[in-house]
Amino acid sequence: MSPTADTAAAEGDRQRWMGLLARAEPARLAALMPTDLPAHDWLRPPETGAVMVRGRAGGTGAPFNLGEMTLTRCALRTAEGTVGMAHVQGRDRAHATRAALIDALMQGPRAAEVRRAVLEPLAEAEAAADRARAGAAAATRVEFFTLMRGED
Amino acid sequence: MYVAVKGGERAIEAAHDWLGRARRGAPDVPELGVAQIREQLALAVNRVMGEGSLYDPDLAALAIKQARGDLIEAVFLIRAYRTTLPRFGASRPVDTGAMACVRRISATFKDAPGGQVLGPTFDYTHRLIDFALAAEGAAPAPAPAPAEAPAAPMPHITGFLNRDGLIEAETPTDAIPPDLTREPVEFPAPRALRLQALARADEGFTLGMAYSTQRGYGRTHAFVGELRIGLVEVELDIPELGFAVVVGRIELTECETVNQFKGSRTELPQFTRGYGLVFGQAERKAISMSLVDRAMRWRELGEEDTGAPAQDQEFVVMHGDNIQATGFLEHIKLPHYVDFQAELELIRRLRAEAEANAAAMASEAAE
Numbered sequence: 001m002s003p004t005a006d007t008a009a010a011e012g013d014r015q016r017w018m019g020l021l022a023r024a025e026p027a028r029l030a031a032l033m034p035t036d037l038p039a040h041d042w043l044r045p046p047e048t049g050a051v052m053v054r055g056r057a058g059g060t061g062a063p064f065n066l067g068e069m070t071l072t073r074c075a076l077r078t079a080e081g082t083v084g085m086a087h088v089q090g091r092d093r094a095h096a097t098r099a100a101l102i103d104a105l106m107q108g109p110r111a112a113e114v115r116r117a118v119l120e121p122l123a124e125a126e127a128a129a130d131r132a133r134a135g136a137a138a139a140t141r142v143e144f145f146t147l148m149r150g151e152d
Numbered sequence: 153m154y155v156a157v158k159g160g161e162r163a164i165e166a167a168h169d170w171l172g173r174a175r176r177g178a179p180d181v182p183e184l185g186v187a188q189i190r191e192q193l194a195l196a197v198n199r200v201m202g203e204g205s206l207y208d209p210d211l212a213a214l215a216i217k218q219a220r221g222d223l224i225e226a227v228f229l230i231r232a233y234r235t236t237l238p239r240f241g242a243s244r245p246v247d248t249g250a251m252a253c254v255r256r257i258s259a260t261f262k263d264a265p266g267g268q269v270l271g272p273t274f275d276y277t278h279r280l281i282d283f284a285l286a287a288e289g290a291a292p293a294p295a296p297a298p299a300e301a302p303a304a305p306m307p308h309i310t311g312f313l314n315r316d317g318l319i320e321a322e323t324p325t326d327a328i329p330p331d332l333t334r335e336p337v338e339f340p341a342p343r344a345l346r347l348q349a350l351a352r353a354d355e356g357f358t359l360g361m362a363y364s365t366q367r368g369y370g371r372t373h374a375f376v377g378e379l380r381i382g383l384v385e386v387e388l389d390i391p392e393l394g395f396a397v398v399v400g401r402i403e404l405t406e407c408e409t410v411n412q413f414k415g416s417r418t419e420l421p422q423f424t425r426g427y428g429l430v431f432g433q434a435e436r437k438a439i440s441m442s443l444v445d446r447a448m449r450w451r452e453l454g455e456e457d458t459g460a461p462a463q464d465q466e467f468v469v470m471h472g473d474n475i476q477a478t479g480f481l482e483h484i485k486l487p488h489y490v491d492f493q494a495e496l497e498l499i500r501r502l503r504a505e506a507e508a509n510a511a512a513m514a515s516e517a518a519e
Binding site: 011014015018019022023047048049050051052053054055056057058059060061062063064065066067068069070071073075085087088089090091127128130131132133134135136137138139140141142144 | 201202205206207208210211234237238239240241242243244245246248249252253254255262263267268269270271272273295296297298299300301302303308310322323324325326327328329330331332333343344345347348351352385386388390392393394395396397398399400401402404406408425427429431
Protein backbone atom coordinates (compact mmCIF):
# COMPACT_ATOMS: atom_id res chain seq x y z
CA MET A 1 0.00 0.00 0.00
CA SER A 2 1.30 3.47 -0.84
CA PRO A 3 1.88 5.85 2.10
CA THR A 4 -1.08 8.04 1.02
CA ALA A 5 -3.45 5.07 0.81
CA ASP A 6 -2.16 3.96 4.21
CA THR A 7 -2.92 7.39 5.70
CA ALA A 8 -6.35 7.40 4.10
CA ALA A 9 -7.18 3.97 5.53
CA ALA A 10 -5.97 5.00 9.00
CA GLU A 11 -8.02 8.20 8.75
CA GLY A 12 -11.10 6.24 7.69
CA ASP A 13 -10.65 3.92 10.64
CA ARG A 14 -10.27 6.82 13.09
CA GLN A 15 -13.27 8.57 11.51
CA ARG A 16 -15.34 5.43 12.14
CA TRP A 17 -14.38 4.97 15.78
CA MET A 18 -14.82 8.67 16.54
CA GLY A 19 -18.37 8.45 15.13
CA LEU A 20 -19.09 5.30 17.10
CA LEU A 21 -17.88 6.94 20.33
CA ALA A 22 -19.94 10.07 19.61
CA ARG A 23 -23.14 8.08 19.04
CA ALA A 24 -22.54 5.71 21.99
CA GLU A 25 -24.83 5.80 24.99
CA PRO A 26 -22.75 7.58 27.67
CA ALA A 27 -23.55 4.99 30.34
CA ARG A 28 -22.54 2.09 28.07
CA LEU A 29 -19.20 3.70 27.21
CA ALA A 30 -18.60 4.41 30.91
CA ALA A 31 -19.24 0.75 31.76
CA LEU A 32 -16.81 -0.45 29.07
CA MET A 33 -13.90 1.89 29.95
CA PRO A 34 -10.58 0.20 30.79
CA THR A 35 -9.51 0.74 34.41
CA ASP A 36 -5.85 1.57 33.73
CA LEU A 37 -6.30 4.84 31.84
CA PRO A 38 -3.25 6.94 30.95
CA ALA A 39 -2.62 10.26 32.70
CA HIS A 40 -3.43 13.20 30.45
CA ASP A 41 -3.22 16.97 30.10
CA TRP A 42 -5.95 19.02 28.51
CA LEU A 43 -5.26 20.68 25.19
CA ARG A 44 -8.87 21.82 25.27
CA PRO A 45 -10.94 20.97 28.35
CA PRO A 46 -14.47 19.69 27.72
CA GLU A 47 -16.70 22.46 26.46
CA THR A 48 -20.39 22.30 25.50
CA GLY A 49 -21.64 24.24 22.50
CA ALA A 50 -23.97 23.96 19.56
CA VAL A 51 -23.67 22.86 15.96
CA MET A 52 -26.07 24.18 13.35
CA VAL A 53 -27.60 21.16 11.63
CA ARG A 54 -28.27 21.72 7.94
CA GLY A 55 -30.74 20.05 5.64
CA ARG A 56 -31.35 20.40 1.90
CA ALA A 57 -34.49 21.84 0.29
CA GLY A 58 -36.42 18.94 -1.20
CA GLY A 59 -33.97 16.55 0.47
CA THR A 60 -31.42 17.02 -2.30
CA GLY A 61 -31.35 20.73 -3.16
CA ALA A 62 -29.77 23.86 -1.69
CA PRO A 63 -28.74 23.72 1.99
CA PHE A 64 -30.74 25.45 4.72
CA ASN A 65 -30.29 25.78 8.49
CA LEU A 66 -32.63 23.35 10.23
CA GLY A 67 -31.73 24.05 13.86
CA GLU A 68 -28.92 23.41 16.30
CA MET A 69 -27.90 20.42 18.40
CA THR A 70 -25.83 20.34 21.57
CA LEU A 71 -22.30 19.02 21.30
CA THR A 72 -19.43 18.61 23.76
CA ARG A 73 -15.85 18.57 22.57
CA CYS A 74 -12.43 18.20 24.11
CA ALA A 75 -8.81 17.41 23.24
CA LEU A 76 -6.17 15.90 25.49
CA ARG A 77 -2.58 14.67 25.36
CA THR A 78 -1.64 11.49 27.18
CA ALA A 79 1.61 11.08 29.14
CA GLU A 80 2.99 9.17 26.09
CA GLY A 81 2.26 12.23 23.93
CA THR A 82 -0.73 10.94 21.94
CA VAL A 83 -3.46 13.45 21.18
CA GLY A 84 -7.04 12.25 21.68
CA MET A 85 -10.01 14.26 20.48
CA ALA A 86 -13.76 13.95 20.87
CA HIS A 87 -16.90 15.63 19.57
CA VAL A 88 -19.93 13.97 21.12
CA GLN A 89 -23.66 14.68 20.94
CA GLY A 90 -25.16 16.19 24.08
CA ARG A 91 -23.80 17.95 27.16
CA ASP A 92 -21.98 15.12 28.93
CA ARG A 93 -18.40 16.23 29.64
CA ALA A 94 -17.46 12.84 31.12
CA HIS A 95 -18.65 11.19 27.88
CA ALA A 96 -16.46 13.52 25.81
CA THR A 97 -13.46 12.86 28.08
CA ARG A 98 -13.91 9.08 27.79
CA ALA A 99 -14.28 9.30 24.02
CA ALA A 100 -11.07 11.36 23.75
CA LEU A 101 -9.16 8.87 25.96
CA ILE A 102 -10.30 5.96 23.78
CA ASP A 103 -9.34 7.95 20.68
CA ALA A 104 -5.84 8.39 22.14
CA LEU A 105 -5.52 4.73 23.16
CA MET A 106 -6.65 3.60 19.69
CA GLN A 107 -3.64 5.40 18.17
CA GLY A 108 -1.12 3.61 20.42
CA PRO A 109 0.09 0.09 21.23
CA ARG A 110 -3.12 -0.84 23.10
CA ALA A 111 -5.31 -0.37 20.01
CA ALA A 112 -6.14 -4.05 19.49
CA GLU A 113 -7.10 -4.55 23.15
CA VAL A 114 -9.24 -1.37 23.23
CA ARG A 115 -10.92 -2.25 19.95
CA ARG A 116 -11.96 -5.60 21.39
CA ALA A 117 -12.95 -4.35 24.84
CA VAL A 118 -14.66 -1.06 23.92
CA LEU A 119 -15.30 -0.45 20.21
CA GLU A 120 -16.61 -3.88 19.27
CA PRO A 121 -19.17 -4.05 22.12
CA LEU A 122 -20.29 -0.50 21.30
CA ALA A 123 -20.71 -1.38 17.62
CA GLU A 124 -22.63 -4.53 18.56
CA ALA A 125 -24.95 -2.59 20.89
CA GLU A 126 -25.62 -0.03 18.16
CA ALA A 127 -26.26 -2.70 15.53
CA ALA A 128 -28.58 -4.58 17.92
CA ALA A 129 -30.61 -1.41 18.56
CA ASP A 130 -30.77 -0.75 14.80
CA ARG A 131 -31.92 -4.31 14.09
CA ALA A 132 -34.58 -4.08 16.81
CA ARG A 133 -35.90 -0.84 15.30
CA ALA A 134 -35.77 -2.29 11.79
CA GLY A 135 -37.66 -5.40 12.97
CA ALA A 136 -40.39 -3.29 14.60
CA ALA A 137 -40.66 -1.15 11.45
CA ALA A 138 -40.81 -4.21 9.17
CA ALA A 139 -43.74 -5.56 11.21
CA THR A 140 -45.68 -2.41 10.29
CA ARG A 141 -44.99 -2.69 6.53
CA VAL A 142 -48.31 -2.77 4.68
CA GLU A 143 -49.03 -5.81 2.49
CA PHE A 144 -51.68 -4.75 -0.02
CA PHE A 145 -53.99 -7.31 -1.57
CA THR A 146 -56.61 -6.74 -4.23
CA LEU A 147 -60.19 -7.14 -3.02
CA MET A 148 -61.85 -6.89 -6.40
CA ARG A 149 -60.77 -5.74 -9.80
CA GLY A 150 -63.41 -4.16 -12.01
CA GLU A 151 -64.08 -4.84 -15.73
CA ASP A 152 -62.79 -8.45 -15.66
CA MET B 153 -46.55 63.77 36.00
CA TYR B 154 -43.94 60.98 35.98
CA VAL B 155 -43.95 58.90 39.13
CA ALA B 156 -41.14 56.37 39.52
CA VAL B 157 -42.37 53.43 41.52
CA LYS B 158 -40.54 50.53 43.05
CA GLY B 159 -41.76 47.58 45.01
CA GLY B 160 -43.29 44.18 44.75
CA GLU B 161 -40.10 42.25 45.50
CA ARG B 162 -41.73 40.38 48.35
CA ALA B 163 -44.86 39.64 46.28
CA ILE B 164 -42.72 38.40 43.36
CA GLU B 165 -40.70 36.13 45.63
CA ALA B 166 -43.84 34.66 47.18
CA ALA B 167 -45.37 34.18 43.71
CA HIS B 168 -42.29 32.25 42.54
CA ASP B 169 -42.33 30.13 45.68
CA TRP B 170 -45.94 29.29 44.99
CA LEU B 171 -45.04 28.51 41.38
CA GLY B 172 -42.56 25.95 42.72
CA ARG B 173 -45.23 24.32 44.88
CA ALA B 174 -47.78 24.43 42.05
CA ARG B 175 -45.23 22.80 39.74
CA ARG B 176 -44.80 19.96 42.22
CA GLY B 177 -48.55 19.51 42.64
CA ALA B 178 -50.02 17.36 45.42
CA PRO B 179 -47.08 16.00 47.45
CA ASP B 180 -48.73 12.58 47.82
CA VAL B 181 -48.50 12.09 44.01
CA PRO B 182 -45.02 10.83 42.92
CA GLU B 183 -42.80 13.49 41.34
CA LEU B 184 -42.29 13.27 37.57
CA GLY B 185 -38.70 12.53 36.55
CA VAL B 186 -37.01 14.16 33.55
CA ALA B 187 -36.33 10.71 32.06
CA GLN B 188 -40.04 9.88 32.35
CA ILE B 189 -40.93 13.01 30.40
CA ARG B 190 -38.26 12.25 27.79
CA GLU B 191 -39.44 8.66 27.33
CA GLN B 192 -43.20 8.93 27.88
CA LEU B 193 -44.03 12.42 26.59
CA ALA B 194 -41.65 12.15 23.65
CA LEU B 195 -43.86 14.05 21.20
CA ALA B 196 -44.01 17.04 23.54
CA VAL B 197 -40.21 16.81 23.86
CA ASN B 198 -39.94 16.73 20.06
CA ARG B 199 -42.09 19.82 19.69
CA VAL B 200 -40.01 21.74 22.21
CA MET B 201 -36.78 20.72 20.43
CA GLY B 202 -38.17 21.72 17.03
CA GLU B 203 -39.59 25.09 18.00
CA GLY B 204 -36.76 25.72 20.48
CA SER B 205 -34.45 24.98 17.50
CA LEU B 206 -32.10 22.91 19.65
CA TYR B 207 -31.90 19.11 19.48
CA ASP B 208 -31.34 17.84 23.04
CA PRO B 209 -34.07 15.53 24.38
CA ASP B 210 -32.94 15.67 28.04
CA LEU B 211 -32.84 19.45 28.03
CA ALA B 212 -36.25 19.72 26.37
CA ALA B 213 -37.72 17.28 28.93
CA LEU B 214 -36.29 19.36 31.78
CA ALA B 215 -37.70 22.54 30.22
CA ILE B 216 -41.16 20.91 30.03
CA LYS B 217 -40.93 19.97 33.71
CA GLN B 218 -39.83 23.49 34.68
CA ALA B 219 -42.59 25.03 32.53
CA ARG B 220 -45.28 22.83 34.11
CA GLY B 221 -46.11 21.45 30.67
CA ASP B 222 -46.53 24.89 29.03
CA LEU B 223 -44.75 24.00 25.79
CA ILE B 224 -44.25 27.57 24.58
CA GLU B 225 -42.73 28.48 27.95
CA ALA B 226 -40.49 25.41 27.56
CA VAL B 227 -39.48 26.57 24.05
CA PHE B 228 -38.66 29.96 25.59
CA LEU B 229 -36.35 28.29 28.14
CA ILE B 230 -34.61 26.33 25.36
CA ARG B 231 -34.13 29.42 23.22
CA ALA B 232 -32.68 31.31 26.19
CA TYR B 233 -30.31 28.44 26.98
CA ARG B 234 -29.23 28.25 23.35
CA THR B 235 -27.98 31.82 23.41
CA THR B 236 -25.45 30.82 26.11
CA LEU B 237 -23.82 28.18 23.89
CA PRO B 238 -20.82 28.88 21.65
CA ARG B 239 -21.40 27.79 18.04
CA PHE B 240 -18.88 25.12 17.03
CA GLY B 241 -19.81 25.21 13.35
CA ALA B 242 -22.38 23.94 10.92
CA SER B 243 -22.91 20.32 9.92
CA ARG B 244 -22.76 18.93 6.43
CA PRO B 245 -26.33 18.84 5.09
CA VAL B 246 -27.96 15.69 6.51
CA ASP B 247 -28.63 12.90 4.01
CA THR B 248 -32.32 12.09 4.51
CA GLY B 249 -32.10 9.54 1.66
CA ALA B 250 -29.90 7.44 3.97
CA MET B 251 -32.37 7.74 6.86
CA ALA B 252 -33.01 4.59 8.93
CA CYS B 253 -36.78 4.92 8.64
CA VAL B 254 -39.22 3.82 11.34
CA ARG B 255 -42.07 5.26 9.31
CA ARG B 256 -42.35 5.89 5.59
CA ILE B 257 -45.59 6.38 3.75
CA SER B 258 -46.66 7.73 0.39
CA ALA B 259 -50.12 8.94 -0.51
CA THR B 260 -49.24 8.92 -4.22
CA PHE B 261 -47.58 5.52 -4.83
CA LYS B 262 -49.04 2.38 -3.33
CA ASP B 263 -46.17 0.18 -4.51
CA ALA B 264 -43.28 2.46 -3.65
CA PRO B 265 -39.99 0.52 -3.52
CA GLY B 266 -39.28 -0.14 0.14
CA GLY B 267 -42.99 -0.29 0.85
CA GLN B 268 -45.34 1.59 3.09
CA VAL B 269 -44.10 1.38 6.67
CA LEU B 270 -46.55 2.69 9.24
CA GLY B 271 -44.30 2.94 12.30
CA PRO B 272 -45.66 4.01 15.70
CA THR B 273 -48.59 6.04 14.36
CA PHE B 274 -51.89 7.38 15.71
CA ASP B 275 -53.37 6.84 12.21
CA TYR B 276 -56.12 4.21 12.11
CA THR B 277 -56.62 4.35 15.90
CA HIS B 278 -60.20 4.97 16.94
CA ARG B 279 -59.45 8.05 19.03
CA LEU B 280 -61.39 6.56 21.91
CA ILE B 281 -60.06 7.25 25.39
CA ASP B 282 -58.22 4.13 26.53
CA PHE B 283 -59.15 3.67 30.17
CA ALA B 284 -56.76 0.73 30.39
CA LEU B 285 -53.90 3.31 30.39
CA ALA B 286 -55.27 4.75 33.65
CA ALA B 287 -54.51 1.44 35.33
CA GLU B 288 -50.76 1.53 35.87
CA GLY B 289 -48.52 -1.42 35.20
CA ALA B 290 -50.17 -2.76 32.05
CA ALA B 291 -47.32 -3.82 29.76
CA PRO B 292 -47.48 -2.79 26.08
CA ALA B 293 -47.52 -5.47 23.37
CA PRO B 294 -44.15 -7.25 23.07
CA ALA B 295 -41.76 -5.96 20.39
CA PRO B 296 -41.45 -8.01 17.19
CA ALA B 297 -38.22 -9.95 16.63
CA PRO B 298 -35.20 -7.90 15.56
CA ALA B 299 -34.47 -7.81 11.83
CA GLU B 300 -31.60 -9.86 10.41
CA ALA B 301 -29.81 -6.67 9.42
CA PRO B 302 -30.28 -2.93 9.94
CA ALA B 303 -32.87 -1.50 7.55
CA ALA B 304 -31.62 -0.78 4.04
CA PRO B 305 -31.92 2.89 3.04
CA MET B 306 -35.16 3.66 1.22
CA PRO B 307 -34.98 5.73 -1.95
CA HIS B 308 -36.86 9.04 -2.01
CA ILE B 309 -40.12 8.62 -3.89
CA THR B 310 -39.76 11.95 -5.68
CA GLY B 311 -36.60 10.46 -7.19
CA PHE B 312 -38.74 8.13 -9.34
CA LEU B 313 -40.79 11.00 -10.73
CA ASN B 314 -37.62 12.97 -11.23
CA ARG B 315 -36.20 10.30 -13.57
CA ASP B 316 -39.00 10.98 -16.03
CA GLY B 317 -38.71 14.74 -15.64
CA LEU B 318 -42.29 14.82 -14.33
CA ILE B 319 -41.26 16.78 -11.26
CA GLU B 320 -39.02 19.77 -10.83
CA ALA B 321 -35.44 18.87 -9.95
CA GLU B 322 -33.86 19.88 -6.63
CA THR B 323 -30.25 20.36 -7.66
CA PRO B 324 -27.69 20.15 -4.85
CA THR B 325 -25.49 23.20 -4.26
CA ASP B 326 -22.82 24.07 -1.73
CA ALA B 327 -24.24 27.52 -1.09
CA ILE B 328 -23.86 28.78 2.49
CA PRO B 329 -27.45 29.31 3.66
CA PRO B 330 -28.51 32.49 5.48
CA ASP B 331 -29.07 32.15 9.24
CA LEU B 332 -31.89 34.16 10.80
CA THR B 333 -30.37 33.72 14.25
CA ARG B 334 -27.31 35.65 13.07
CA GLU B 335 -28.44 38.22 10.49
CA PRO B 336 -31.56 40.39 10.29
CA VAL B 337 -34.21 39.05 7.91
CA GLU B 338 -34.83 41.00 4.71
CA PHE B 339 -37.64 40.52 2.22
CA PRO B 340 -38.04 38.98 -0.25
CA ALA B 341 -36.21 36.23 1.67
CA PRO B 342 -34.56 33.29 -0.13
CA ARG B 343 -36.21 29.87 0.22
CA ALA B 344 -33.41 28.63 2.52
CA LEU B 345 -34.25 31.32 5.05
CA ARG B 346 -37.99 30.65 4.78
CA LEU B 347 -37.36 26.95 5.42
CA GLN B 348 -35.32 27.79 8.53
CA ALA B 349 -38.12 30.05 9.79
CA LEU B 350 -40.75 27.37 9.13
CA ALA B 351 -38.68 24.62 10.78
CA ARG B 352 -38.75 26.56 14.07
CA ALA B 353 -42.20 28.13 13.65
CA ASP B 354 -45.10 27.41 15.96
CA GLU B 355 -46.89 24.20 15.00
CA GLY B 356 -50.34 25.73 15.47
CA PHE B 357 -49.50 28.75 13.33
CA THR B 358 -47.96 26.58 10.59
CA LEU B 359 -50.93 24.20 10.67
CA GLY B 360 -53.40 27.10 10.38
CA MET B 361 -51.48 28.59 7.46
CA ALA B 362 -51.30 25.19 5.70
CA TYR B 363 -55.00 24.55 6.28
CA SER B 364 -55.85 27.95 4.81
CA THR B 365 -54.14 26.91 1.54
CA GLN B 366 -56.22 23.73 1.46
CA ARG B 367 -59.39 25.75 1.92
CA GLY B 368 -58.55 27.96 -1.05
CA TYR B 369 -56.38 30.82 0.24
CA GLY B 370 -53.39 30.20 -2.03
CA ARG B 371 -54.36 26.73 -3.16
CA THR B 372 -51.50 24.44 -4.33
CA HIS B 373 -53.23 21.02 -4.67
CA ALA B 374 -50.77 19.14 -2.48
CA PHE B 375 -50.37 15.38 -2.16
CA VAL B 376 -48.03 13.86 0.38
CA GLY B 377 -45.54 12.27 -2.02
CA GLU B 378 -43.63 10.93 0.92
CA LEU B 379 -43.50 11.23 4.67
CA ARG B 380 -40.60 9.61 6.50
CA ILE B 381 -39.42 9.51 10.10
CA GLY B 382 -36.14 8.06 11.28
CA LEU B 383 -32.56 8.58 12.37
CA VAL B 384 -29.94 10.42 10.34
CA GLU B 385 -26.28 10.95 11.11
CA VAL B 386 -24.93 14.45 11.66
CA GLU B 387 -21.47 14.98 10.19
CA LEU B 388 -19.21 17.86 11.13
CA ASP B 389 -15.99 18.89 9.41
CA ILE B 390 -13.23 19.09 12.02
CA PRO B 391 -10.49 21.42 10.72
CA GLU B 392 -7.90 20.09 13.23
CA LEU B 393 -8.41 16.57 11.86
CA GLY B 394 -8.81 17.46 8.21
CA PHE B 395 -11.86 15.21 7.83
CA ALA B 396 -15.51 15.05 8.83
CA VAL B 397 -16.73 12.93 11.75
CA VAL B 398 -20.19 11.81 12.76
CA VAL B 399 -20.99 13.73 15.93
CA GLY B 400 -24.36 12.14 16.61
CA ARG B 401 -27.62 10.77 15.32
CA ILE B 402 -30.87 12.69 15.41
CA GLU B 403 -34.45 11.77 14.63
CA LEU B 404 -36.13 13.79 11.89
CA THR B 405 -39.49 13.93 10.15
CA GLU B 406 -39.37 14.77 6.45
CA CYS B 407 -42.33 15.53 4.20
CA GLU B 408 -42.25 16.02 0.47
CA THR B 409 -45.39 17.20 -1.22
CA VAL B 410 -46.13 16.83 -4.89
CA ASN B 411 -48.08 19.78 -6.27
CA GLN B 412 -49.74 20.71 -9.52
CA PHE B 413 -48.03 23.11 -11.88
CA LYS B 414 -49.56 24.17 -15.16
CA GLY B 415 -46.25 25.01 -16.79
CA SER B 416 -45.06 28.34 -18.09
CA ARG B 417 -43.61 29.80 -21.27
CA THR B 418 -40.28 28.10 -20.53
CA GLU B 419 -41.38 25.02 -18.57
CA LEU B 420 -43.55 22.07 -19.60
CA PRO B 421 -46.34 21.15 -17.21
CA GLN B 422 -44.79 19.18 -14.35
CA PHE B 423 -45.20 18.54 -10.66
CA THR B 424 -43.60 20.92 -8.21
CA ARG B 425 -42.50 20.33 -4.65
CA GLY B 426 -43.01 21.59 -1.14
CA TYR B 427 -40.63 20.55 1.61
CA GLY B 428 -40.86 20.02 5.33
CA LEU B 429 -38.10 18.90 7.72
CA VAL B 430 -38.50 18.97 11.49
CA PHE B 431 -36.64 17.63 14.55
CA GLY B 432 -38.10 14.47 16.08
CA GLN B 433 -41.40 12.83 15.27
CA ALA B 434 -43.56 15.77 14.24
CA GLU B 435 -45.50 14.86 11.13
CA ARG B 436 -48.35 17.35 11.48
CA LYS B 437 -45.73 20.08 11.58
CA ALA B 438 -43.69 18.60 8.70
CA ILE B 439 -46.72 18.31 6.42
CA SER B 440 -47.82 21.84 7.34
CA MET B 441 -44.35 23.16 6.66
CA SER B 442 -44.24 21.67 3.18
CA LEU B 443 -47.63 23.14 2.24
CA VAL B 444 -46.63 26.61 3.42
CA ASP B 445 -43.20 26.32 1.75
CA ARG B 446 -44.94 25.52 -1.53
CA ALA B 447 -47.47 28.35 -1.16
CA MET B 448 -44.67 30.89 -0.64
CA ARG B 449 -42.94 29.77 -3.87
CA TRP B 450 -45.54 31.40 -6.13
CA ARG B 451 -43.15 34.09 -7.35
CA GLU B 452 -40.36 31.79 -8.60
CA LEU B 453 -42.95 29.51 -10.28
CA GLY B 454 -44.66 32.42 -12.01
CA GLU B 455 -47.97 31.83 -10.26
CA GLU B 456 -50.57 34.42 -9.40
CA ASP B 457 -50.36 36.28 -6.10
CA THR B 458 -53.90 35.93 -4.83
CA GLY B 459 -53.10 37.95 -1.71
CA ALA B 460 -53.57 34.87 0.46
CA PRO B 461 -51.82 35.05 3.85
CA ALA B 462 -49.86 31.81 3.21
CA GLN B 463 -48.40 33.30 0.00
CA ASP B 464 -47.16 36.37 1.86
CA GLN B 465 -43.69 35.42 3.05
CA GLU B 466 -43.34 38.49 5.25
CA PHE B 467 -46.61 37.63 6.98
CA VAL B 468 -45.56 34.00 7.50
CA VAL B 469 -41.92 34.51 8.45
CA MET B 470 -42.55 37.46 10.78
CA HIS B 471 -45.50 35.94 12.66
CA GLY B 472 -44.73 32.22 12.94
CA ASP B 473 -42.23 32.40 15.78
CA ASN B 474 -44.06 31.74 19.02
CA ILE B 475 -41.33 33.25 21.19
CA GLN B 476 -41.28 36.56 19.32
CA ALA B 477 -45.07 36.55 19.33
CA THR B 478 -45.31 35.65 23.03
CA GLY B 479 -42.77 38.30 23.98
CA PHE B 480 -44.67 41.07 22.26
CA LEU B 481 -48.10 39.81 23.19
CA GLU B 482 -47.42 39.18 26.85
CA HIS B 483 -45.49 42.37 27.49
CA ILE B 484 -48.79 44.24 27.45
CA LYS B 485 -49.72 42.63 30.77
CA LEU B 486 -46.62 44.04 32.47
CA PRO B 487 -46.82 47.43 34.21
CA HIS B 488 -47.66 50.19 31.71
CA TYR B 489 -48.76 52.65 34.39
CA VAL B 490 -47.02 55.65 32.80
CA ASP B 491 -48.23 54.91 29.24
CA PHE B 492 -51.70 54.34 30.56
CA GLN B 493 -51.58 57.55 32.62
CA ALA B 494 -50.87 59.44 29.39
CA GLU B 495 -53.76 57.68 27.61
CA LEU B 496 -56.06 58.46 30.52
CA GLU B 497 -55.18 62.14 30.42
CA LEU B 498 -55.71 62.23 26.66
CA ILE B 499 -59.15 60.62 26.95
CA ARG B 500 -60.14 63.05 29.74
CA ARG B 501 -59.02 66.04 27.66
CA LEU B 502 -60.87 64.80 24.54
CA ARG B 503 -64.02 64.19 26.58
CA ALA B 504 -63.80 67.62 28.15
CA GLU B 505 -63.35 69.19 24.70
CA ALA B 506 -66.28 67.19 23.28
CA GLU B 507 -68.46 68.17 26.22
CA ALA B 508 -67.48 71.83 25.84
CA ASN B 509 -68.25 71.70 22.10
CA ALA B 510 -71.62 70.03 22.74
CA ALA B 511 -72.47 72.65 25.35
CA ALA B 512 -71.47 75.47 23.00
CA MET B 513 -73.60 73.99 20.19
CA ALA B 514 -76.54 73.56 22.55
CA SER B 515 -76.35 77.18 23.69
CA GLU B 516 -75.99 78.36 20.02
CA ALA B 517 -79.12 76.35 19.10
CA ALA B 518 -80.98 77.84 22.06
CA GLU B 519 -80.17 81.40 20.99
